[in-house]
Amino acid sequence: MKHASWVMGIVLLAAGQAGAAEHVVKMAGGAYEPAVLNAKVGDTIRFVNQDADWHNVFVPTAAFALDLGKQEQGAETILNLTKPGTFEVECVQHLPMLLTVEVAP
Amino acid sequence: MRNHPMRTIVAAALVAMALPAAAGPERITWPAGFAEDYVLYLQVDRHDRNRVRFMYVNPEADAQARGGEALPDGTVLIMADRDAQLDSDGNPVIGPDGRFVATGDFTNIFVMEKGAGWGEGQPADMRNGDWDYAWFQPDGQLKPDAQYGGCFSCHAYRDERDFTFTYAKFLIDQGR
Numbered sequence: 001m002k003h004a005s006w007v008m009g010i011v012l013l014a015a016g017q018a019g020a021a022e023h024v025v026k027m028a029g030g031a032y033e034p035a036v037l038n039a040k041v042g043d044t045i046r047f048v049n050q051d052a053d054w055h056n057v058f059v060p061t062a063a064f065a066l067d068l069g070k071q072e073q074g075a076e077t078i079l080n081l082t083k084p085g086t087f088e089v090e091c092v093q094h095l096p097m098l099l100t101v102e103v104a105p
Numbered sequence: 106m107r108n109h110p111m112r113t114i115v116a117a118a119l120v121a122m123a124l125p126a127a128a129g130p131e132r133i134t135w136p137a138g139f140a141e142d143y144v145l146y147l148q149v150d151r152h153d154r155n156r157v158r159f160m161y162v163n164p165e166a167d168a169q170a171r172g173g174e175a176l177p178d179g180t181v182l183i184m185a186d187r188d189a190q191l192d193s194d195g196n197p198v199i200g201p202d203g204r205f206v207a208t209g210d211f212t213n214i215f216v217m218e219k220g221a222g223w224g225e226g227q228p229a230d231m232r233n234g235d236w237d238y239a240w241f242q243p244d245g246q247l248k249p250d251a252q253y254g255g256c257f258s259c260h261a262y263r264d265e266r267d268f269t270f271t272y273a274k275f276l277i278d279q280g281r
Contacts, residue, residue: 060274062147069153083203092270093262
């Protein structure tokens with residue numbers, strides 16, 4: 001019976017991972033695209049800079065704040081969504097660039 | 106008319122007191138005890154450098170700003186770095202709150218302070234209002250080889266928020 005529980009755990013874990021999604025956010029034309037993103041815990045966001053200028057992923061929201069660093073043209077960064085809530089993403093260099101991410105449990 | 110030496114000394118002292126301190130990190134005082142005495146308002150996980158940055162503000166400025174006033178002269182904002190704890194694969198350990206786990210003591214302490222008229226001592230093309238910057242080592246000494254051009258050029262991107270990347274946004278998010 002203990003073995004069955006262990007197998008069930010593996011199955012549930014695999015099912016959970018299969019449900020995780022990767023969202024792509026483009027940095028293009030001096031904007032994040034899309035500007036609003038709905039995701040859930042376990043998902044990832046891939047940021048792709050398609051502009052000639054550098055951008056970055058800077059989150060100033062309390063309890064979520066982070067910085068992925070300077071991102072040159074063509075560079076990609078990955079952000080793992082580890083907890084539910086809503087946060088904003090700004091580019092350090094371009095204040096009008098704004099992305100709102102809503103993460104469901 | 107003979108000038109008494111003491112009169113000359115007093116006059117020189119008065120002039121020195123009236124002049125703003127020369128621009129540069131030397132006019133910023135090491136904020137001893139900041140980790141205990143200042144308000145910790147934000148933690149920023151620096152993924153590209155495996156660091157955790159702790160953001161502080163002096164309590165007097167924080168009280169005024171939360172009351173709706175502009176950041177006053179004498180405002181001190183601190184960005185203090187600690188290393189992120191790494192697992193056996195070299196990846197940052199994530200705590201139960203979903204954030205990096207800091208380890209060890211502070212490694213670098215970056216201070217920005219606002220002083221009356223301080224901006225007047227800066228070249229116009231790099232002036233950040235009346236803010237100036239200093240980079241301290243953990244022992245309270247200024248980092249000897251520090252360059253400050255990057256502080257001014259980067260913070261200039263947030264001129265709409267009084268040149269702050271996190272504190273003004275923190276106030277906005279708090280509903281002020």
